Amino acid sequence: MQHSPDFQLQCPIPLSDYPRVTLAHGGGGKLTHQLIAEMFAPMFDNEFLRARHDGAVLPMDGERIAFTTDSHVIQPLFFPGGDIGSLAVYGTVNDLAMCGARPLYLSLSLIIEEGLPMQTLWKVVQSIKTACERAGVKIVAGDTKVIERQNGDELFINTSGVGVIEHNLDIRPGAIHIGDRIIINGDLGLHGIAVLAQRQGLEFETTIDSDCAPLNGLVGELLRADISIHCMRDLTRGGLAGALVEIAGTAKKHISIDETKITVREDVQGACEILGFDPLFVANEGRFVLFLPPDETEKALAVMHKHPLGAGAAVIGLVDEGAPGVAARNDFGGSRVVEMFSGEQLPRIC
C-alpha cells in the first residue's frame, strides 16, 4: 500500500489483513514488529526511538540517563522460579542494564481485575519488594486502577525505570562491528517452558524453574572490568532468535551463530521436542547476549564465569560479512536462516 508522506489518515497497517488486534500482535514476533514499524515508529519518530534499543539513552546536563517501560500480562501469575511481581521488576531492570545503565528508580502501576483475592495481591506486592531489594532499585511512584470483573483473576503490572550511565561506551544495536564476538550468559528456554508447563498443567519428571533474574549485577561487573561492550540485549519473548534478528536488522549486519555452542538443558530440550518448539525461539528472563571485540572475549568470559548468572557463559557466534540477517550453523556443515516467528510460537499437532 502506497502513502504520500504528508497524508497518513488511513491506518498504515492494511485493514484487510487484521481488522482487529489478535494475540499474535503481542507475541513479540513479526506481527508485533509490523505494528511497531508501521504504526508506532513512524508516528513518534525521533532519534531516541530510532536506536531501537531496550530503552532510551537520554542526555541530561552532560550526563546520560536511561529510561524504559515494560508491561506484564502473564498467566498464571505465579510459576516455578518467579511470579508477575518479580518479572515486572526484573524486566525493567534488565532493559536498563542492557542500555549499560545502573538501574535506580522504578514506577509501579497496577491494573487489577475486580475480584482478585487480596491475598494474591499481597503475595505479588511482597515479591515486588524482594525483587527490588535483590536488584537494588526503589519504587518511587505508583498508580492503581481496577477494571470490571471477568474471571476475577487478572492482574496487569507496568513498571517504568530510570538508570544512570556511568561510562563513555556507546552501547546499542547500531554499534556492533564486523568481527564482534557474541557471548550468551547461560542456557536457553527455562522461562518459556516453566510458564507453559504451569499454564497448561504439563508435567515433566523434574520441575523447570524460570531463569527470571536481575542482570544489572553481572552487567555492572563487566562495566567495572572496562570491557568494551558494543551491544547487549536480554532474551525475552522472541528468544535468542528474536533478539539476534532484531539486532541484525537494526545494525544492517550479518550474524552467524554456532548451534553446537548453545546450551539447552535436557528437560527443556525434552519439553521442546514434545511441543514442537525450537529452543532458539523460547522465552527467557535472565539471559542476555553481549557483543564485543574479539580480543576482549577472554576477559569478559572470566568476569562472567565468576558471577552466578554468568557461570554458563560461552561464545556462540560472531558478526561477519554478509547480507543483514542471522544464520545458524550446525554440526553437519549445513546452515539455516534464522527468522523471527510470525506470531506466537504455537504447539504443534504432531
Added chain:
Amino acid sequence: MKFVDEYRNADAVKRGIEKIGAAVRRPWSIMEICGGQTHAFLRYGIDELLPPEITLLHGPGCPVCVTPLEKIDRAIRLAARPEVILCSFGDMVRVPGSSEDLLAVKARGGDVRIIYSPVDALKIAGRHPDKEVVFFAIGFETTAPANALAVLKAKQKSVSNFSLLCSQVRVPPAMEAILASPLNKVDGFLAAGHVCSVMGYHEYHAISKKYNTPIVATGFEPLDLVQGLLACVLQLEGGRCVVENQYARSVTEQGNAAAQQLMHEVFQVTDQKWRGIGVIPHSGLALRPEFSAFDAEKKFHLQDYIVHEPEACISGLVLQGLKKPPDCPHFSGRCTPEHPMGATMVSSEGACAAYYKYKK
C-alpha cells in the same frame, strides 16, 4: 538426550551420506511423506549434503496443510457462535480460511482455546455444561486414536455438549493416489515413522508390489532420514522393491493394536477431501453412525456449507511432489507466513513454510 543425541550425531550422518554417494549411480526422486521429515531435512541442511542424483520430493504428510478450506471455514463459523467453545491444536488457529483465521475470530470474541489433547476438550465440556464444546479433530492415524478415546469417554459419561469437527486422513490411500497419477515422479518413499508406529507397515506391502516402489518406514532425526534414504537407494540401484523398517526403535509390522482397536471402534473409512489435491477415495476417517451424536457437522448442520479453493495457490502440486515451493510465482512475494495463500505456507510442518524459514 537419549534416543535423540545419537540420531543427531554429525559423524554418523556424514558417513551415511558418503554411503549414499557410493551407492547411487542414477538419478532418483524420493518422497518423504511427513512434514516433520521435510522440516528435519531442511533444518539440518541435509538436502544440501546429498549427492546430486537424489531429488527430495516433499509429501502430503502435514495434517494442517491438507485440511480442506471448507473444514477451516466450518470451524470458523462454529467458533463465531456464542454458545460454542472451539478447541484446537495450536498450529491450526493461524491457518487462513476463506477470509480469516481462528485467531481473528477469537479477537472478535469467539471462544477459541488451544489444547494439547482431545481429552482436555472433553474436560472443558464437563466444566461448561451450558456451552457446546467442539474439538477440531484434524490429523493422520497418529492423532485419530486420541480423538477416538475422547469420543468413547464422552459416550460412557453421557456428555452431550461435546462433539468433533472431523478432518482425519489416512496415509496409504494418499501414497497410492500419488503413485497412480500419470504425472507421478516418485521412485521411492520414506514412510512416516509416527504413523507407522500406530498402524505398522503391513498395509504397505501391497502398494510397494503393485507400483514397484520401495517404501522405507523412517524416523525424524537426521540419522534416521539418511539411513532411510540409503535403504531406499540401495533397493532402487539393486532393482528391488520391498518394504523396510528403518525406525525399528518405534515401529513394528503390526503397529499398536490397542490404538488401532480404538480407532476402529469409533471411526470408519470414508472418502476424504484433501486441501489442494481433491477427494481421495477411502482416505478419511469419519465417526461411525452409532457415534453420530458427536459429529459437529451434523449437530450444527454444516454439511451443505461448501467452499471452493482459490486457484492461484499451487500447494496441491507441492503436496504431491510435482512442484517445489520456489517454483510458485507467489512464493515469498504475495505468499509469506504472515500472508499465506495456502496452508503449506502457514503450518509449521508445511513445505512452503520450511523453505521460507530455512532457505529464503
